[in-house]
Amino acid sequence: MTYCIAVTAGEPAGVGPDIILALAQHALPRPMVVIANFALFKKRARQLDLSIEFHEVGDASADEPRANMPGHIWIKSLPLRATVTAGKLDATNSPYVLDCLREAAQGCVKNRYAAMVTAPVHKGVINDAGIAFTGHTEFLAECVGGYPVMMLACPRLKVALVTTHLPLNKIAQAITHDTVKKTLEILHKDLQTRFNIAEPRILIAGVNPHAGEQGHLGTEERDILQPVINELRAQGMNISDPLPADTLFTSENLNNTDAFLCMYHDQGLPVLKALGFGEAVNVTLGLPIIRTSVDHGTALALAGTGKAKHDSLLAAFELASSLLPQ
Numbered sequence: 001m002t003y004c005i006a007v008t009a010g011e012p013a014g015v016g017p018d019i020i021l022a023l024a025q026h027a028l029p030r031p032m033v034v035i036a037n038f039a040l041f042k043k044r045a046r047q048l049d050l051s052i053e054f055h056e057v058g059d060a061s062a063d064e065p066r067a068n069m070p071g072h073i074w075i076k077s078l079p080l081r082a083t084v085t086a087g088k089l090d091a092t093n094s095p096y097v098l099d100c101l102r103e104a105a106q107g108c109v110k111n112r113y114a115a116m117v118t119a120p121v122h123k124g125v126i127n128d129a130g131i132a133f134t135g136h137t138e139f140l141a142e143c144v145g146g147y148p149v150m151m152l153a154c155p156r157l158k159v160a161l162v163t164t165h166l167p168l169n170k171i172a173q174a175i176t177h178d179t180v181k182k183t184l185e186i187l188h189k190d191l192q193t194r195f196n197i198a199e200p201r202i203l204i205a206g207v208n209p210h211a212g213e214q215g216h217l218g219t220e221e222r223d224i225l226q227p228v229i230n231e232l233r234a235q236g237m238n239i240s241d242p243l244p245a246d247t248l249f250t251s252e253n254l255n256n257t258d259a260f261l262c263m264y265h266d267q268g269l270p271v272l273k274a275l276g277f278g279e280a281v282n283v284t285l286g287l288p289i290i291r292t293s294v295d296h297g298t299a300l301a302l303a304g305t306g307k308a309k310h311d312s313l314l315a316a317f318e319l320a321s322s323l324l325p326q
């Protein structure tokens with residue numbers, strides 16, 4: 001099934017099952033294998049009054065999913081730990097959520113799946129179960145190795161991050177020569193090899209207001225960022241000096257930049273989501289597998305109502321397909 005893309009359903013009480021069922025109505029560019037609980041999806045389809053033909057993926061070749069069959073869905077079923085009610089979190093099912101991610105990630109490494117696409121998880125309820133979990137990005141790196149770089153992309157903008165899911169008071173200490181250099185190297189390489197941009201132009205945000213104001217508002221730009229930039233420029237990379245984040249995303253920069261590198265989560269992603277929410281895709285660079293995801297959360301209030309939009313999931317699936325050898 002190497003041609004297939006695995007899609008994990010995320011938090012079972014959230015909108016993950018809803019938006020995957022909606023995705024199954026499309027003629028997709030590649031076959032989809034959903035990693036989830038079979039009975040949960042049949043129950044959610046009844047709740048949403050959807051007419052879908054279900055197939056369970058097993059070992060026989062006849063069980064393999066096929067592309068361009070709207071109204072059909074193939075599921076690799078994993079067991080839930082507790083009954084699911086749409087919109088109501090239950091920490092008991094947290095191990096199931098992580099089982100689905102492991103199946104997809106390890107399946108990609110073993111060439112059972114060509115790529116993986118993830119519906120949203122709920123970090124809080126996983127931690128409530130006593131499992132340390134900061135997000136998909138870090139968890140997948142634990143599963144398959146690599147140095148994960150979180151990048152969100154929409155039609156007008158690509159934003160990568162040096163740090164991901166950290167409290168604000170821990171960010172400065174995580175921005176080091178090594179983390180900035182490694183992130184830039186991976187971003188540059190993946191823009192070339194995955195996105196076919198021969199000579200990427202990358203703009204870099206400073207850490208501090210006004211990019212440090214020549215050291216008067218902080219020294220990270222002078223002591224950490226600029227030395228890395230100088231080093232990588234000498235290797236041929238087209239990257240900017242540290243720039244003030246408040247003027248980084250001007251129209252001129254948006255039109256003349258292949259990707260932006262921001263230092264932390266809420267420095268770059270609010271701009272991206274303002275420009276492209278609902279059509280943006282989360283891409284994990286630096287892994288030995290291809291992984292994309294939606295740009296939104298579990299939306300518990302919408303689960304089971306039929307009101308959840310699946311635009312971002314469709315965009316994530318299409319991007320994952322486009323990143324694979326054609």
